[in-house]
Amino acid sequence: MLIVVLLIWSGSASAQQFEIPRKDGGAVPEVAITGLFDKVIASRESGEVEFPDASFAHLQIATGRHADAMGTIHAIVRGLVDAGEARRADRWMPYLVYAQAKAMESGSGIPFDTAYGRAFRERFGNTDDLAANHAQYWFTADLDRARADLDGALKELASIRSVSLPDALEMARQYAFVEAHEAATRLGPALIAEDEQARYIVEENHVFTTAQGATLSAVVVRARKQPERKPVALLFTIYTDLGQHLQQAKQAAARGYVGVVVDARGKRLSTDRIVPYEHEVDDANAAVDWASRQPWSNGEVGMYGGSYSGFAAWAAAKRGHRALKTIVPYVAAIPGQGLPMENNIFLSANYGWAFFVANNRFLDSDTYSQRERWKTLDEKWFKSGRPYREIDRVDGTPNPLLQRWLLHPAYDAYWQAMVPYREDFSRIDIPVLSITGYYDDGQISALHYFKEHYRYKPDAEHYLLIGPYDHFGAQAPFKTPVLNGYRIDPVAQFDTVDVTFQWLDYVMRGGARPELLKGRVNYEVMGANEWRNAPSLAAAGGGSIDFYLSDALAGGHRLLSKEKPASIAMLAQQVDFADRMTFSHGYYPDPIVRDSLPVESGLSFISAPFDHPVTISGTFSGELKARINKRDFDFAVVLYEMMADGRVMQLSYYLGRASFARDMGTRVLLEPGEWTSIPFERTRMVSRRLEKGSRLLAVLDVVKDPMHQVNYGTGRDVSDESIADAVIPLDIEWRTDSYLRIPLSVERPD
Template identity: 55%
Template sequence: MGLCAYAFGQEPKALAPGKTPDAGVQAYDIQDSVLIKTKEAISLSAMVVRKKGLNSTAPAALFFTIYADHDDNLAEAKRSADHGYIGVVVNSRGKALSPDVINPYEKESTDVNGAVDWISKHPWTDGRVAIYGGSYSGFAAWAATKQLHPALKTIVPYVAAIPGFGLPMENNVFLNANYGWGFYVGNNKYLDETGYYDRKHWNDMQFNWYHSGVAYRKIDSIEGRQNPLLQRWLQHPSYDEYWQNMVPWQEDFAKINIPVLSVTGYYDDGQISALRYFKEHYKYNKNANHYLIIGPYDHFGAQKGGFPELRDYKVDPVALINTRQITYEWMDYVLKGGPKPALLKDKINYEVMGANKWKHAPAIDKMNNQVLRLYLTGQKSGENQVLSKQKMKSKGFLSQEVDFADRKGTNNDYYPYPIVRKELDRSTGLYFISDPFEEEVSVDGIFSGLLKASINKKDMDVGLVLYELLPDGTYFHLSYFLGRASYAKDMTHRNLLKEGEISSIPFSSTRMFSRHLSKGSRLLVMLDINKNPFAQINYGTGKDVSEESITDAKVPLKIKWYNDSYVDIPVWKY
């Protein structure tokens, strides 16, 4: 199993894919040492760039970022100026020239609006602002909509994070992938690259913690220095008000009436965040004007428009787009009356992997014309169990045992790297296979389902992976789920399982995908318990998982997976 790619030492460098060629300082009016004072008395460091010779006012394109890199930020502002906008880059509080305390995520809902308010009042703009950008900047764009400023007219978030949902925990399971990020952005006014790109250091840290068996709350003692940001996060294992205050929550979405264009990828580690914004926006605002572009991109590729080869998978040529160009086309459409970007033929615009074509749908549930329900049975089919279209007439179960004290191996190899595999590690988990498809189909959308299980403990962290098994015997990774059973029904409140009783564990926060399946392909589901160096280990005592250690592993986890468990697969039958 490899490190999650949503991880150490990559994200910031990918946020500025290709600097704008410098047309000479004489081509721009540049203010690169601006301090914005907000009504909360916070100072934010900013750059403002205008094209010389611009005799009229123009809308502003705001890129709000925690990555205080002068050259990259200046290139970003110039790019917007080259497209006919006032290019504004604002750094988070405490970064660059700001004298305040660095505070990732927690105050952006007010700080970004402070920047919008400041921009809208300057005579060099026409009073209208668009916010765009990827990852942290995508999060910042959504944070601004929590208290929507009248000057904000559109946002274009790429691979937008939701703190507490996609990172630093996913479905209430804390991940290690962003462990070093707080040092990178928080150690000084700019970026602390000392050791941040040392993959061996971070990999060793995770394995050393795993083999030590110490509680997750003490993982920073393994790394050798305190991690105050992580420790603050660990105080909030539920998606509580701490996280809810950072971005729109429930009815907040009903008030978001500006046009939105979201971009994400099938292999974006934070895709569940980007998709949650989309789903919640339409859930609470039936008249939302929100478009989505999604294709075979990872966290960095989506911000650029894709790479010809992704984790050894050769991407369809038609999937390669220009994210930044589409961004400015969208801004022109919303703010200048220009044509809508050609790719946006409906609200959801998605590339069908293997078919080399784009499809378009008005809603997620319209991406498919059939939902295939497959039951996880105890019947054997070679080395696998059977995924059956028919529910079993009599109740049965499959047993699994996980010894958390055993650190010689790991469980739950869920991460899609590589995307296409010749074989799978079957040392742990249960594998369920469908019948071959008798005709060509595509699987388009989000897979979900319901697990029925009884355990001898009070909780467990579940992993599911969905593969296509091709007729030639290779495996294509389609999607996965990782989540804590006690939060399956409500991510804001923990409901422990009752020992020995059958529990229903619904899951739906999986990754969207679209893939053309040839005749003879099958679907394969892997079901396992999460136990590896890359995330918290849930020992099942019912205590705060961050407090549990290997001393809580005296009794192995024993599970009965019942045969009325199922997965729902979205299928488009031609």
């Protein structure tokens, strides 16, 4: 089916139909489709229909009106620039170059390829390095898919007599896209390389030795026309992709820095063994030292990057090299806390990652992309009942890195050495900007860095920027408008790369602080469509309310009560670990918004409806009172908003092991039959406006699913337990003086 563009049409425009050209009564040939586009153009020029200038430019290109298309595109670009949206104007560069080349070909008889080169050089010759860097991005496209989409649309026309205006405009967009990007794909790479050669000095094969004797390789890019010493923007990564490295380094050089990308130990030109996480404190520090001492460096280094690279920036900060002036980590990982285990539970969500980064000196994408293999592995292992330590035997391929990690089920000295730990944070006196998302599965790591930095250094200059993004969206220039079923507020859009370099400019070049950073904590309130700021996480919450896990029934759930129970009752639950047909209640939000939420496992608690709008901003915590017949168990608490119309939106969740609840580094087993208090706090931050009539819904459950270790409760190392330990089910009682502490505040009036 033809894709309908997402525009708001008047009723008459939507109803407008255009007859499809025919040839000898048969199917529509591609060359004849321009007749349809001619009719659409004529209808606009006569005032019969209206549609955006962008669609008009596509129609002009598709019908060969290339000089007219140039004028339309120029007007579009001027409008976007005047509106402060110059980045959106960049996407028109391939169309502008193409239209200009076609106009030169038809007007002057210049061969198209020659004309294209002239048009490209003229356009790019008038742009600065940063604008050129942005525009180059749009010369790449999935051309095979675009052609297939266009071919499908043309075939669709063979069976119908007319099309609506939106469908005609969508076809024109596809048609113009293919025309412009066929030329861009064929001619663009050589012209871009020529342009970049004139702009940059590129050095791909630097190799240097660390103080520990390891070798690391680096890519360095500098602006050719500005040879003076400059600050260094350094990215340290295990995701070795030379093409990507060059683009990242050129982007930094285009913004006035020396762009440096360093490969982790054992990657690319390094001959050492690949062991993720274990040497980055030394190696990232060595990279800072090396970059600061080069003749093109002014001696100052700023590190940035997401996920692993965010972790590496923190690893470098642990050493505190005098040249390291700031770090900008996004969705930064903490080995041993967010992956490969979370709150002491090993999880399989990223099982294949070890093969991806460690199978060779670049990336083993073929293995990592075997999604069905990894999904099937989780299910096979779970159904087999084998110990988690044998999951790689179930797969049939040894996973030595996983086996190495499984030797450390506590957050012990092995993990502690990889990033700043406790008092290490007191010595980190450089400005820091952390960026993460409410739905980043590794958010607890990014937030832990932020909390610990302020815990041990109250006067730290550390800013947090957070909104409705997942792990990849928080790192991206453009955030997906619909995330796992939730449409983000328009104001939530921002360019992570732009903010990164604005921050580097602020710290290293005396520039203004990024506009979004008005307080130490900067967060987008979902549903309110606004950014707010606060001096701390606690201040963002504006207070908290304790909700107790009542035994009173409330419409298919139990009551989540603001009143502490006058008398304590017990809520019983039994979990049969030998049963592999039922799973625990889900934890990661996909989708984020559901039409309803049947709770098939665990205990659910719902609050009374709010009689006025409230906001939840921050992390929830709690303390559970429980008694079990075993020595240990794993549990999850998932927090939702139930809207007045019955839809349910996931807000946050906690996942953890009871025996490590008070100290992730020390396991304290439970006494069977004895009551114990289990505090928890490492939950995901969220900010959401809850409208009048909404309620909070919390689901408490014992963890039992294919994505996590199964804790059978024997007290032995959980990695060695198996279904043989499931003879006796887990019997658990929850006391009704257990509570959740939720950062709720009355919504301020508009």
